[in-house]
Each structure stands twice: as C-alpha cells, then as structure tokens.
Amino acid sequence: MSIVAGHSPVTMPTDPLLEIYLERRANLVRFFAARTGSVSRGEDLAQELYIKLASRDQSAITVENPVALIYRVATNVMLDHARGDARAVARDAAWRRLAHVSVGGEDIAVEPAADDAAASRQRLRQLVDTVAELPPQMQRAFRLHKLEGHSHADTARIMGLSVKSVEKHISAALKSLTLRLGR
C-alpha cells in the first residue's frame, strides 16, 4: 500500500506554510490558550492566525524556518488582540460571581468550570488545602505571582531571589498542584 499524491481535477497549488499550520494547529491553540488564559480565546486566535498566513504575499522568498515564522506571526496576532489576557478572564469570572446566578443559565465555558467549581465549598477547600500544603518557598512564590498577581520580576524582588529561581519555584508548585488536583 502506498499513499499516493493524487492529481486533483482542479489544480490548486498547495501552500506549504498552511500545511504546516494545519499540522501544528493543536499546538498553536495550546500556545495561545496558555498566553491568553482562555482556551476559547486560543481557538479564536488560531483562526486569526490562519487568515493572516493565508492572505500573506506568497511571492516572497521561501521561508527557511517555517515553524519559527508561524510562531512569530502568532505572537503578532496576539499583540493585535491584546484584550485577551488572563486578567480579563479573571475579572470576567469575578463579575459573574457577583452578578450571578440565573438558574439553568447557560455559560459556554471552554476552560475548566473554574468559577463554578470554586463556588462549591468543597472544591475551594481543595484548592486552598493543596496550596497551603506546598513547601514554604514554592508556596510563597506561587501566592505572590499566581494568587496576588505580582509579575515574576516583582515576586523576585519581594522574595530577594533571581527571576530564574522564582520561575523554578512557581513551576515546581504548579507541578505539585497538578499532580494532586489533576487526578
């Protein structure tokens, strides 16, 4: 058996960059989702990226590193749509908590049922417990950055550590929390 590149009746030139985009699409959605704080925003931006790539000037010189180019364009797409940041998602959720709750009200949430889960006493206690049980440095870094919203740089200044160390502590905290809360 062989996979034959058949000749289609309509000769349509394949765009190698778009082919690579399609292969990488799931990764790109994750990239956007992590950077913007929302999986649904991730999907939107992946669409925007596709449009931007598809409508570029193809007569330009062949690209040496297509994956790197795609991610560079992706970053630009994100800067263009700067409203999609994690803080906005958090503000959104806070408002919804206050202005809630219509019984049976529909909430299309592509991210995990965060504010509904936290609204449940059990889930919130679980989240608090796991953070409170982190080793001191990891806990402090995680609280300052993730929970209180300080940047990596500010957290480093407050804790008297390098930014690299702070990132290591936050990362270790997240790994431990994922292990205990994910399964």
Place this chain on the structure above:
Amino acid sequence: MISIWRNNDDMRGERAAAWVVRLEADGLGDAEATTFDAWLSASPENVAAFDAALAISQTFTVNAEQVAEGVSQRQRRTVRPAMDRRYFVGGAGIAAAAMVAVAVAPQIFTPTSTDTYVTAKGEKRSVSLADGSRVDMNAGTRLTVTLARNSRSLSLDEGQAVFDVTHDADRPFTIAVGDRMVRVVGTQFDVRRRDGKLSVTVARGAVEVRPQDGGIGKAYRLRPGQRLDHTEGTEQARVMAAEPAEVLAWRSGRMVYREQSLADVVADLNQQWATPIRIEDPTLAATPVSGVLILDSQDAVIRRLALLVPIRAVRSDAGLVLQRDIASDR
C-alpha cells in the same frame, strides 16, 4: 521497570509545568516557541501533561482572590496556637476569639449553572468536576454539565469520554446521549457518540442505559466488562462482552478495535487531524476492522490501517480519500 516509568511521568510533569509558567510570562523568543512546539509534537503524553498543568494553572488564575483569601485565613489559624502559648494567662479569652474567627469563615453556596466543555481536533482533555468526578474527553467532543443541589446532569452532545464518577447517593449522575439516558452510581465507564451511534462500556461499577422521554426500547443495566451499542432512532440495543482496558485505551493514544466498521474507525480518526479522511465506497466503509492503532501522525496511522484493511489513500484538494487497494485483494 515501574520505577523508571514513574520517573518519566515525573519529568514530563515537571516539563509541562515549566512550559505553562514560561508561556504565561511575557517575552517568549522564537527559538523557545519552536522548542515548545517540538515538545508538544513529540508525544501525546506531553500534550496530556501540558493540558493538565494548563487547566490547573487557569483554575487558580480565575479563582485567585478566593484561594488567596482562603490560604491567608489558613495561615492566621495556624499562627494562633503559638500566640495562645504566649498569652497563656488569658487562655479562655483567646480561645473564644479563635472560635469566632473560625465561625466567620465565608459561606459559599452552590448555585445551579451549566457549563459546556469542548475539545478541538487532536485535543484530549481531563476535567475535574466540582463533585470530585473526573471526565477524560477525547478529541472532537462536546459535553454539557449541570451540577445542582440534588442532581448531576450531563449531556454528551458529540464525541467520546471516560467518566470516573464519585459516589453520591443524594445526587444521581445522569448523562443524556442522543435518545438514551445513562444513569450512574459511582463508577468508571466510556461513552462514545458519533454519527448517531452510541456505545457505552463499563470498567467499574454499574451503569443503566435507558430510553429518554420520547425514546423507544428497553432499559439495560451494564456490569464491568459489558458494552452496549445502539443506533439512535431505533429500538434495539446490542449488549456484548468487552475488554474495558481496550475501549478506554484512547486516553493513552491507542485506539483498539474489534470488528468495528471502517466508517467508525475513520469517524474517530477524523477527530485527530485537520485533513479530513473520506470513504467513497459504502461496502468498503462497512468492512470490519480489528487491531490497534497508535495515534502518532496521520500518515503513519493510515499506513498501519492499510495493514488491517486493503486500502490505499489518495490525496485530493478536499483531504484524503480511502479506496479499495485492488493490488492486495486476493
């Protein structure tokens, strides 16, 4: 053997968390983005680990205020005993103050609301529900969850998921799937709904599958190792023995098939990649397939599929078309 495996998982979890933290910060260079992409593409386990870490990270971002408050309170309560020791002479008064502080802990009620979860092509996700149940979603899946005071009502609109349900006698756990209702009491099972066909396989516990209001047919109670197949709009359902480990294998990137039609296999595969696969010959579409497909790349999977069924794939502008491979027909 087992300890090596656990170590890999451990390193993977570390890597995944590191990537989430890196991506959430600003200023990611080109080289890093490419490395991230390569790491994700390296294995479905990496993707799963990333998704898990991202989900937890975003949970904390969205609930930052409440968790911060909760952790602070926890700290204040742990500090209090030390203070009690210092002001031991005033014992009773301090104890009373401590009790007041605990009583003031915020009361959070459980509102009823509905959330919808969707996975894209090639995306698997694990969702923790507020009641402690867990749902592993396969690609191309849409699931609605309504947790209320007296019930846990889900709806699998499309796709496939494994449910790990916590026992709660006061809150029946039900899943509406097409014209059927799956009712659960503390168990683990797989539900698949694609192209109007439903399949339920039980790994642990017991599950009841019955017609929804307006549906026709009998109700069935399934035990571990049993599987029910049903076509929507019809009355019948087939119950047969099944190996749950095989049916749940998709969670680790393996699809195991036993005498399932090529059409069903292709329906599953089309959830993984953007390039759609089509079968034009209806007889070919009905051909039974038995075997294991490991989901790495689309080309590799189709090559492996061709070892199980006599097919060849032709690339057209609308995707891939599977045709009967005359050369290998005997």
